[in-house]
Amino acid sequence: MRLVIAECQVDYAGRLTAHLPMAKRLILVKADGSVSIHADDRAYKPLNWMSPPCSVTERPAEGAETEAGLTEVWEVRGRDGDTLQISLAAIHHDSSHELGIDPGLVKDGVEAHLQALLAEHPETLGDGWSLVRREYPTAIGPVDLLCRDPAGAYVAVEVKRRGEIDGVEQLTRYLDLLRRDPLLGDVQGVFAAQQIKPQARVLALDRGIACVTVDYDALRGMDRSEDRLF
Amino acid sequence: MRLVIAECQVDYAGRLTAHLPMAKRLILVKADGSVSIHADDRAYKPLNWMSPPCSVTERPAEGAETEAGLTEVWEVRGRDGDTLQISLAAIHHDSSHELGIDPGLVKDGVEAHLQALLAEHPETLGDGWSLVRREYPTAIGPVDLLCRDPAGAYVAVEVKRRGEIDGVEQLTRYLDLLRRDPLLGDVQGVFAAQQIKPQARVLALDRGIACVTVDYDALRGMDRSEDRLF
DNA sequence: GTTTTCATCTCGAAC
DNA sequence: GTTCGAGGTGAAAAC
Known part of the structure; x- marks a missing residue:
């Protein structure tokens, strides 16, 4: 699991088209390739996400992107041609952690x-x-x-x-x-x-x-x- | 926003009763006090969570808890008396970040x-x-x-x-x-x-x-x- | 305040 | 594979 805290702008195109203006957020990249972007409120739902299976490609910013202050651009591709473009400006934290497979939730009281x-x-x-x-x-x-x-x-x-x-x-x-x-x-x-x-x-x-x-x-x-x- | 990677065991009691066995996971504590626990897969849904408004209290492990290998116990209280108890054994990462208020998602193409x-x-x-x-x-x-x-x-x-x-x-x-x-x-x-x-x-x-x-x-x-x- | 509806719903089971 | 229904659904709009 990779944890990134960064200034970022996000554009989703899939079932709908959505845009997140530049701001400091948490970007979670999990072992299954899935990606989610969280603000500093709400426990349950990410601002944006891409469910697995999906793939992430990272590239340095180019030309006009660099002039706009961007440093990296990540592109996440999902099924049905859904895309999530994450444009990063400043990275404040970046760490990766091996978690292994979770033993899973045991529900009771259903x-x-x-x-x-x-x-x-x-x-x-x-x-x-x-x-x-x-x-x-x-x-x-x-x-x-x-x-x-x-x-x-x-x-x-x-x-x-x-x-x-x-x-x-x-x-x-x-x-x-x-x-x-x-x-x-x-x-x-x-x-x-x-x-x-x-x-x-x-x-x-x-x-x-x-x-x-x-x-x-x-x-x-x-x-x-x-x-x-x- | 606080990011913690730790060996933890989680017990939820509220609308149902649920238990997560000890394992290494991500614990997210957000500025609004909400808490979510993530495994290394699935972008959207946390394994466990507590939606705001809620409060977190942390205390060192005691007696039998210490003997069981625990170091800290966090108790999250939500509305309707829902509780989430997070028992931590080993903390691999712990960092906090100021994110500010998110400008929010702009939906298009609806x-x-x-x-x-x-x-x-x-x-x-x-x-x-x-x-x-x-x-x-x-x-x-x-x-x-x-x-x-x-x-x-x-x-x-x-x-x-x-x-x-x-x-x-x-x-x-x-x-x-x-x-x-x-x-x-x-x-x-x-x-x-x-x-x-x-x-x-x-x-x-x-x-x-x-x-x-x-x-x-x-x-x-x-x-x-x-x-x-x- | 409560109730209804929507969601990039997610997720699992039945068929 | 598709369809159906539940979910700790959450969250916003309507009443």
Whole structure:
């Protein structure tokens, strides 16, 4: 990985045409050839970038470029003929570092994991509830969980990390379908999430859907096999 | 902006829980307090990050941490109680740089601009064509351009930077509507883009929609008022 | 302030 | 290979 702090001007031509006026910025050149240009704010998104696969060619400034104060011109070529031209004026820092291949991110707490934990502990959703099956199939896709309450009535459960309106809409569509199945009889709905936004809760309750806020850490504590971190 | 190359382990807890095993990475701390951790590949997305507003606190490693080989522990706190803990073992590089406020990106060639240029030069789309109006309203949204050919027939034009299938579908819906309007009579369709993907072209032609590849630079050259770069 | 839409979205999985 | 949908989406515009 090469880190360069330099006065630079950048011109991108590809899906759109964009221009960065001359200013001091960070230029990152990674081992896969990819390039990104960062300002001194915003963690996530670079000002400009070129995703791999791409190639970088560097050349000294010539003629009018030199007169304009430039010292080097880098040209990055990507797929589809996208180009990123980086015109450097003054280089304040330039260092390279061997990093090796990253072992990669381990994600936990994704919706699938939450669903698995709830499937193992359906009593969290309601006393005496039992799991019928995960990913119960319908014509428009699988319902996250189908459970039964102690009276034998079916309950469709939609699981989200953060409960918003679209999740309620999704569950509503499933319920419409499930309720047409005479084998299931009346089906209740439960919207389960770690956090439920106020307007999602209002919409759910208006439609007779119960809301359950899930304590993820407590669920994890119930199941030792889930202790995969550390 | 502070650049740190270090052996580090990272733990994020917020919208999800994620863990990065110990490895050599780049840690970027920007002037707005935001933090991002990069591996040696991929230009766009960091492995982990904390968006501003957030605060970083640094402390020396203690007790068991020291025995585990750690030297420093950084804790980044964001909104909603999100936390990013960066445990550093060996620091290979650490430098800070004053960058100042970036003048910002100037975007050109966006769809709106392409549409404006074509509106000024409808003859680019077909000999003798004239513009009826931009953003011609329909019940499902405005059509980019409505033109007339020399024979007086109407032509609906959909403008995209890169022509893909969804653009053809969009134009098809507009044409369906426009053709029901007896005042317009038969309406032809034109799909105009800087680049048209083969499968989009096939679909368009199959539906009797003409495809026009637009030379953006040539269009810009026609209009001096558009010389906003440099 | 909240909500919706856009993005050079990126990225992975399903088909 | 293409298509679809999620993302710790982020960020800007609209309301």
